[in-house]
Amino acid sequence: MRFKTFILDKFQEDSILAIEKNKSVLVSAPTGSGKTLIADYVIDKFLKENSRIIYTAPIKALSNQKYKEFTNSYGEDKIGLITGDLVINPDAQVLIMTTEVYRNMAIINDHTLDSVAYCIMDEIHYISDEERGYVWEESIIFSPRHIKFLFLSATIPNSKEFASWIQSIRNNPVEVIKCDIRPVPLERKFYDSEIGITTLDEIKERKELDKYPDYNHFMRRRYRTSRVPKPDFRNLIAELGDRLPCIYFVFSRAKTMEYASTLAIKKQFLTIEEQKKTITIVSQEFNKLNKEMLSLKSTQKLRECIPKGVAFHNAGILPELKHIVEKLFSVGLIKVLFATETFAVGINMPAKTVCFDSLRKYTKTGFRYLTSKEYFQISGRAGRRGIDKTGLSVAIIHRPTAEIDKIKEFTTKDVLPLKSQFKLTxxxxxxxxxxxxxxxxxxxxxxxxxxxxxxxxxxxxxxxxxxxxxxxxxxxxxxxxxxxxxxxxxxLGLFTTKIFGDELEISQMFGGNIDLDEYSILLLLASLEYESKKETIFYKTFEDMNSKRLFNKIQQNPILRRGVWSHNIDKLTAIIHPLYHQKKFLDILKNSNLVEGDLIRIFMRIMDKLEQISKASNNKKELVMINNCKKMIINSLEGIHLF
Structure with a gap:
């Protein structure tokens, strides 16, 4: 069976046959196996039938990428994008959105869903996410019964249980299609500073030997563990040899830039011919940026790294810079790319090799090991179909501190079942x-x-x-x-049904005795959306009676006092005061050490909340102020690409 120019694998054929029988379908298959082709089939089929389709993704980066892909395939008039803070062509036949946006539509019984035939839910295994999983669960529970689903996921051990649950609440058959075979076999290795690229069993054996003392020439007993050097990423990349390109995953945005800069100083990965091509593309792309963008640290660092075949990619850099990196990587001119975890979910660009700087990551509750889902999601980016015979995944292990048995548990097989994170907001x-x-x-x-x-x-x-x-x-x-x-x-209750996240705080802002104006609205919303970090410094703040009055009002309202970090009010004047006074984004950026991506995120989250409030409020005065606030943000971001 063929679809477009592709000969379909059996699991793809089986999925399409189930879709043709008007069933919902759950596809469980490894990363990189071709699940997206099934989604393409659904879109192609229902476009021809003049039906409406929704495609949901867990993060905005993936929504944005799918929007670009589908507009290239089907045309801008057929495709729309809704990510809360950004709305493009909302009446389109195919709507791409984040799962949160879909959940919000489903729970309020939005009439947009009346004409939807099929909903594609990508990365459905996010239902197990401790913070956001309930969003997927509520999306399924509250969706109109006429909508059929295509669920796409990495391997799900309890796929039949999950499908049975959906059938039980929606009274519609769900076909489970499983595929355990990767089109490009994955070789899983680990890196030790003394052994090099090796197996976990070999590291475990050496760790056992480390327990026994050896003696130096002064006959002092010493345990070898104490002098095992920490692995260096440069040595690992050197040992990879010709097994490039490599995506080197680091769970720190700052380190992606630091590692790329360090490596580019020492090593040239491009041939003379490749350097010429790179210089041509870089000149074309960077000439499109204005002077302020060119002066950013991230821009300067990339300009230094890219001619060496090295780059970095994270949520903290401008979308324009991410586009340049993605373009160069896609044509093979980036040989080593240092990236954060979102690259594994949001960007469909595999490489020959994937490396992990660590198998531990920091979350709100502290450091923890990766789950098997996370490990295999990232490892799954290794191996390019039709190019590589095998993909290579290499994780750095620091032998003295590594819990080898624990690591073996989550790197041998993806055995983590889907788990409910249901909660009542x-x-x-x-x-x-x-x-x-x-x-x-x-x-x-x-x-x-x-x-x-x-x-x-x-x-x-x-x-x-x-x-x-x-x-x-x-x-x-x-x-x-x-x-x-x-x-x-x-x-007040009706107002709050349209506010998704911080609903009590926002309803108290507009339903309480706050006496709002545009400045106080922006400042309060910023304090709700800003995620405080120790390393963030606000260089220039603005004292005024408005912020002091707002602080006092917050203290008088128990809900606002609990939800709003009032000590952030003064700090956030550094970005809200110039925003209110019509300053441009790059000027506002100078008032703190916030990276450009973080400031964009704060402004766009505020924009999302303003959009929700405008749909919730019937107060003409409030609506005028909300509209003015939106104009201030739009003015600030003029000239900045948002995706």
Whole structure:
């Protein structure tokens, strides 16, 4: 069977046959195996049938990439993009969006979904994500029953259980298609500073020998562990030899730039002919940037690295710079690319070799080892179909501190099952009360994946009672706070159904006694969206009566006092004061050491919230202020590409 110019693998054929039978389909296959081709088929099929399709992705980078791919294939008039802060062609036949946007549509019963035939959910294994997993779960629960799904995922050990849950709540058959074979076999290796590229078993044997003492010429007993040097990324890359290009994953944005700069000083990876091609492309692309962009540290560092065949890619650099790096990498002129984890999800650009700087990453709860899903997602970028016979994955191991048995668990096989992260947000509860009867809500509370996994078809009054008790407790609080009255939503409650994230804080901003103006709106939203970091320095802040008055108002409101980091109010005047006074983005950037990508993210998150508020509010004065705030951000970002 062929589709376009491709001869389909069996799992792709089986998936398409199930789609033709009007079934929902769950495809579980390794990264790089060709799952996206099935999504292409769905889009092609339903475009021809004049039906509407939605494609959801877990991160904006992947949404943006898919938008570019699909517009190239089907034309700009057919494709739309909605990522909360960015809306392009929202009436298009194919809508690409983040999963959060889709969930928000589903939970408020948005009429956009009335005409949707199929929803493609990419990276469905994100349902296990501790912070965001509930978004995928609610998307499935609250979607209109006429919508069929194509779920795409890396290997799912409990795929049949997951499909059975979906069938049980949607009354629609879900075909499970599994493929365990990679089109390009993956060779999994590890790097030790003394042994070099080797196996985990070899490192384990050497670690056992390290326990025994040896003696120096003074006959002092010493344990070898104490003098095993830490691995150096430069030595690993040198040992790779011709097994390039390589994507070297680092769980630190700062280190991607640092490593690239260090390597480029010492090594030239390009031939004379490749250097000529690179210089031509670099000249063309960098000439498109204005003087302020050219003066940025990230731009200067890339200009130094790229002619050597080295580059870095992370969320902190301008989209324009990411495009240049991606273009050069795609044509083989970047041989070593230092990237953060998002490159493994957001950019479909495999390499011959993938390296891990570490198998541990920092999260909000501290350092932890990768999960098997994370390890295989990143490793899956190794091996280019039709080019490489095998892909190589190499992870750096520091022998003395490595937990070898633990590492073996998650690097041998992806055995992590999908797990429910269901939780009841205030927004969810208010929308349930607004959209459904009390009887329907009782049924909805039992529809989550957590309940299904625990009950397995049996009934547990204790478990169901616990979920209902959480719902009742939250409902009582919302009633006390004035969001619900006589089992119906008040005006404040209705407003809050349209606010997704920080819903109580934002509703208190507009429903409380704050006396808002444009400056205070921007400052409050910034304080909600800014993620405080120790290393962030605000060089120039602005004292004024407005920020002091706002601080006092926050202290008087218990919800705002809890949700708004009021000590950030003064700091954030460094970026909000110049924004309010019509300064441009690159001028605002000078007031702190925030990298350009982080400042863009703050502004775009504020823009997302402003868009939500504009849909939630009926107050003309508020709507005028919200519109003015949006204009200020648009003015600031003029000339900056947002994706």
């Amino acid at each position: 205030y927004n969810t509860i208010l929308n349930m009360i607004n959209q459904h009867s009390a009887e329907e809500n009782t049924r909805i509370l039992t529809m989550n994946f957590f309940t299904y996994q625990k009950l397995k078809g049996s009934k547990s009054n204790r478990l169901l009672g616990s979920i209902k008790a959480r719902f009742t407790k939250a409902t009582n609080l919302l009633t006390t706070l004035g969001y619900i009255k006589d089992d119906k939503l008040t005006e």
